[in-house]
Amino acid sequence: MLSLNDLKMHFKSRHHIVKAVDGVSFDIAEGETLGLVGESGCGKSTLGRCILRLYEPTAGKIEFEGRDITHLKSRQLNPIRRRMQIIFQDPYASLNPRMSIDNIIKEALQIHGLFPNKKEREERVAELISLVGLRPEVLSRYPHEFSGGQRQRIGIARVLAIEPRFIVCDEPVSALDVSIQAQIVNLLQDLQEKLKLTYLFIAHDLMIVKHISTRIAVMYLGNLAEIGPSNQIYEDPKHPYTQALLSAVPVPDPGAKKQRIKLTGELPSPLNPPAGCKFHTRCPYVMPHCKTIVPPLIQLGKDRKVACHLYP
């Protein structure tokens, strides 16, 4: 379905260059969910936006359904946009405040010429809004009349409206309480089964990511640290960053004793990333050559890869 090859996205500004995504390669098969996790600011959203070609990548290649879309112009992208969509991290910023919910969803259908019949369109809108757990009564309201989580669900309904094949979900459920979270996650999974949808699922809640993903990619400062089947990553994390991340998952038990691996050492900056392995400033197992040699992403076992000098 999707294949990334050494994808790079660098932002240049007056003072500096941010290498937000700095050489990422992976494939996603049709009907699969790839979970993408990593430290805040490591480039997950940027990667998602590059894939949808909301940005033009600095280097590398993106293939979607077998076609190279890396440098397509916006007109050529239109038919593809219907097939790939993004659920944004910041729902408020992506809903037009002057349009009622009804019109927001209808507009999405109209842009892509779906449901030209008025009555069918109205039924479709009502169906979509119930799918995300809101009542059809709310359709006449405006975005500011909703809570954060309700707005997020409206964003999801709008994306589902045009029946894309591939969806980048950028923290789709982090604004929702756990019972609605569960509803949306179940909904995404049902749709996947029914329509063979493919997801890139970006999230910070590692329990949710584990639940929904077939495979998981862990990013650190613009690069992949580790990628593999989700149960293997959780049961036997190889990269020291993945180990620290998993140890910090909050446990829903007030009596639980915490054994978090604390990352000490200097937080690296994407404005001025460390040489060698970018994680070396905080790694508990750092070795001398980690400070100078970049670890390549190597195959480890059948379907796992890791970028760390501790292996093989």
Place this chain on the structure above:
Amino acid sequence: MNSCLIDNLSVEFKTDNGIIRAIDGVSFAIPKGKTVGLVGESGCGKSVTALSIMRLIKSPPGHYADGRIIYGDEDLLTLPESNMRHLRGNRISMIFQEPMTSLNPVFTVGNQIAESICLHQNVKRKEGLERAIHMLDLVGIPSSRERAKSYPHELSGGMRQRVMIAMALACDPDLLIADEPTTALDVTIQAQIMELMQKLQDEIGMSILLITHDLGVVAGTCSEVVVMYAGRVVEKADVHTIFNAPKHPYTVGLLNSMPGVKHKEKRLKTIPGLVPDLLHLPQGCRFQDRCDHVINKCRQIEPELTEQAPEHWARCYNPY
């Protein structure tokens, strides 16, 4: 001793379709130096409660229909706006749910934090900026001096959220209202931020109202928990009681919806049905249609919030 007492608070909004009561008779206390967790279904009124404490409900369309918010020995709802402005961002500060809507896109983040510091602390511009950079360090933003020169859109979601946190903590507030402060953060940074808040709590006795749907965070940081549903408080107790012996069926459903830490089920458990529309509330209990413990009486008269065990309050006729 209480830092803040919310007493029978109701807030209404005028909409095209009628008046909705977003929160209805909400009461709870935030004890001094403690963290109270506020949880509940999306749209149940958590942010409205938080904004009310800051007195930031826009009027119109909103208005405070009933109740008091006691802070110190004053009712914040009747305080003159000039006094309120002095408290806001200084003694009482807030981390907002949606960082993009509360950061100004045309100023650098360093300037925005510095401005808030200068406004409240009577320091010079240059010193304000130095403190801003120090705050960015504390919330774990690398190259803070460089980053202070960034505009909000140049930052990732989690960085923006940390800028908001830095701004809220810059003036050592006495009461912190944190509305989903860590949703956009990865767990290692989240743990770091929660530790920072806890440290401030230990050092200056800051009290915290923490709104979050991450029950793991609630378990790790809160001493008391208030559960809301459709504008009502439905249960409140200390954190151990809420997690180990919840009474209200909504709380039970909420706890069951968490993805399992060990076993993997194909589907997550949910609470079936939809939250009622605030314009068309049913007669009786607001949770009746989704409740697995419903009895006849629930469909007739709404239950009161009653003390069902010492210090354990629930709004239910047929609790667990």
